Amino acid sequence: MTTSDLIGLRIKTVRRQRGLSQAQLAHPELSDSYVSLIESGKRTPTPAVLELLAQKLDCSLSYLLNGVTAEQMEDIELALGYARMALENGEVREARTRFAELLANHNLAGLTGLRQDTQFGLALALEACGELEEAISMLGRLQDEDVSPDRRIEIAVALCRVYRQSDRLSEAIKVGEAVLGGPARPAWTDGMVELGATLLSAYFYSGDLLRARQFAAELLNAADMLGTPRAVIAANWNAAVVAESSGHGEESLAFLERALAIQSETGQPRSLARTRVAYAALKLRVHPEALDEVRAILLxxxxxxxxxxxxxxxxxxxxxxxxxxxxxxxxxxxxxxxxxxxxxxxxxxxxxxxxxxxxxxxxxxxxxxxxxxxxxxxxxxxxxxxxxxxxxxxxxxxxxxxxxxxxxxxxxxxxxxxxxxxxxxxx
CATH class of the missing domain: 1.25.40.10 (Tetratricopeptide repeat domain)
Structure with missing residues (x-):
């Protein structure tokens, strides 16, 4: 059924529950024939008409639009907020359980945006729990849906990253290049640079060092042009990996030190900790004599x-x-x-x-x-x-x-x- 069909069916159901005829519902602002067309799904009511009908039927606009009451909508949004909070606080198994329970809520079916938010959150929780194949499956289903441009980039970043973590490098590269390698590549944004950085690491680990070096330079230029912390951190982190592979240890440390400095000022706690681990590992390779410093950073x-x-x-x-x-x-x-x-x-x-x-x-x-x-x-x-x-x-x-x-x-x-x-x- 289309959205118009569902809205019309809800209006008809509530009207009958209220004991109203189409003419009674319509009078005096609308015609009964217009109400009939709406209920049959042949007309899509404007926002103003929909709000008027909700008032006449003494129900929430949310119910007519989505099939859930305002109270149910509030409960769903609250549950989603708790799931996100659990994930952010490192309670990854709790987060996975909360996202999964919310996804099983039948009231979520008609709320496309919230359902997609829940699926994406569950995918991240599955990744955090080490259930990478399940995360890939969830992200793949989301990728096939009609999502916003920003969400599509977020999905690509996560999917490319999880494929890379699973040593499925060719699939990671395919995901990244599907967005970044085409003739109609979107303009550089934080999300695009982060996707590029994830793709760059897949190039590196697959052994394609020439492409990695070329792409690292392009990403650094894009990040400098944007000037945002997220873009600069992502580009410099991965440029450090490529520089080290070329035998430029001190240069690689400089890249990662820049990323760590910016992350320390503006970054998320998880990202800051991950950057510390990467910096410590690189420091140990470039300056093995700095054992005490490295150990302190890692702890x-x-x-x-x-x-x-x-x-x-x-x-x-x-x-x-x-x-x-x-x-x-x-x-x-x-x-x-x-x-x-x-x-x-x-x-x-x-x-x-x-x-x-x-x-x-x-x-x-x-x-x-x-x-x-x-x-x-x-x-x-x-x-x-x-x-x-x-x-x-x-x-x-x-x-x-x-x-x-x-x-x-x-x-x-x-x-x-x-x-x-x-x-x-x-x-």
């Missing part, structure tokens, strides 16, 4: 992530980076603690990140002389990496695994891991 980020709507993957990454810092410092017991926590938090779809957690655990156990535990973790690395598609990230983890196997005396395993690393790198 602060860990506390911040626990109090926000951070996904389990965000929290897991913080633990993995803490494990890396402790391995480098020789604090192997602490490394095992953080590595195990990170591994437990990983969603089942986080293949490359899961492999990285097992690799660090292997190195920590090796440092403690627990060879059998180290070998067990290396076997887990193989199990996670083997089914993954070739990418720059996977190649790097195979290479690190090969080095670890060599240290543990597994010459054959080391050679095979080096071979897999070269194959992933296209060599």
């Amino acid at each position: 602060r980020a860990e506390d911040e992530l626990a109090q926000t709507s951070a996904s389990t993957l965000d929290r897991a990454n913080a633990q993995v980076e803490l494990a890396r810092a402790e391995v480098m410092a020789g604090n192997y017991e602490q490394a095992v603690r953080h590595g195990s926590s990170g591994q437990e938090l990983m969603p089942t779809t986080a293949g490359a990140q899961e492999a990285e957690a097992h690799l660090l655990l292997s190195r920590a156990y090796g440092g403690l002389g627990r060879v059998s535990d180290a070998e067990r973790e290396l076997n887990a690395v193989r199990d996670w990496l083997t089914p993954l598609p070739d990418s720059r990230r996977v190649a790097g983890t195979w290479y690190a695994a090969a080095e670890t196997m060599e240290l543990l005396g597994d010459a054959d395993g080391s050679v095979e891991a080096y071979r897999r690393a070269l194959a992933c790198a296209g060599l």
